[in-house]
Amino acid sequence: MIFFKEVFDFILPRFCATCKKKLKTNEEVVCYDCLREIKTVSDEKIAFAFGNKFKESSIITEFSSLYLFEKDKPVQELIHQLKYRQKFLIGKFIGSNLGRSLKRKSADWQLDLIVPVPLHHLKLAERGFNQSFYIAKGLESVLKIKVENNSIKRKRYTQSQTTMGIEEREQNIKDAFSIKKVEKIKNKNILLIDDVITTGATIRECGKLLLDNGANKVYAASGALAY
Ligand SMILES: [Zn+2]
Structure with missing residues (x-):
């Protein structure tokens, strides 16, 4: 070989x-x-991030992430290449490494489905693909849990959030998603996947929508975690 x-x-x-x-x-x-x-995120940082991004709203049951997002470091270039240069192999690479990390650290999560955070169809057309989908596919190959790509739809074309503060992000993402196939998520424990989690607003918004439409539990994980 x-x-x-x-x-x-x-x-x-x-x-x-x-x-x-x-x-x-x-x-x-x-x-x-x-x-x-490229640094992996420590358990302490994950616990801290869960505390300040997700605990209060009680939407996300548990959360994990793989790499620590750092500006002007290889990790930023890695995410950039994945997102804007259509390097889907990077997505699968991050996803399978995230999958191995979850197998070790989060073996008690009871997951039925993996759902990537969707892009708006215009952004999808412009960019060529959804980076979170390929991270989800990498996870699927390691965890042997199916990716469901068509249960949530992004109905609003949202502005890029990179320069926004916490409250701006919250407003920008509010009501940006809708459920497409309720029967796919009903009573299911879902793992939501995003490429980078910053304030967590996108994950909270998608998670709330899934719970409001009958999902049992929503977990979240990302390729990288930004502070
Ligand atoms: Zn290199």
Whole structure:
């Protein structure tokens, strides 16, 4: 196998998603040098984030995340490449690593379905794909839990939230989603997936909608966590 991989890498070299150096045969998507610079989120940070983003509203049962989002670091480039350069393999890479982390840390979560946070159809057309969907597919391959991509719809084209404060984000996202297929989510324990969680407003809004429409429990996880 290694031999064939080496041959393929020789004919069709693969490059690191963040530093663009040629990948070695045993490296996947991100080279080891960059990977060392990408920090995973500690359990303390996850507990702290759950406390200030989700606990009060009682919508999200439990929450986890994989990488610590840092500006001007490889993790930012990784998310950027996934979102705007249509590198779906990055999504699957993040998703399967997140899946392995959840298997270790969150084995007691009882999950029936994985639901990625949807994009508005115009944004989907403009961007080419929904990055959260590919993270969800990576999770599916590790957790063996089905991705349900068509249960929630984003009905409003929302502004990019990157420069907004907490309250602006809350207003921007309010009533932005609707349920498409109630029968798919009824009485189900759902894992909501987003690429990056910042204030948590998007996750709370989707989670509330799922619970209001008969979902049993909503858990949340993201590829990266921003502070
Ligand atoms: Zn690299």
